[in-house]
Amino acid sequence: MIEKIYAFGTSHTAGGGFEFNVSDRYRNNPNLYKKIFDTEDHFDFSYPNILGRMINVEVVNLAKQGFGYERVNRKLIEVVSSPKFNKDTSLVLIEVSDWDRKEWYSKEIGKYFITNFGPRSIDTLSFS
DSSP: OOOEEEEEOSHHHHTTTOOTTOOOTTTOOHHHHTTTOSOOOGGGGSHHHHHHHHHTOEEEEOOOTTOOHHHHHHHHHHHHHSTTOOTTTEEEEEOOOOSSEEEEEETTTTEEEEEEOSTTOOSOEEEO
């Protein structure tokens, strides 16, 4: 019996596109989504959280928009290495990410950051 779902990935898993704090008038209209859920948290619109509601299971969504495999692997190892993780009652969902993302860690600022370097990428940095 599954008691907890752990979701790892990027935008699709995190509910990307439902960020209500974005001021772009073309991206989001919270009034449209309030008919579905009474929330303004993009994680509530993600497929893992919708699945968790459908089968009434706790969901831990560790996805983050813009990041890639290295963060997924890092977070996955943190979770499964924890003494609280129960492999017999947990389901792990992993989203396949783009290959053109590289995670780095800066000791100076104490954060991980991502660079996108592929042919479709825009020169961007994201911090975790």
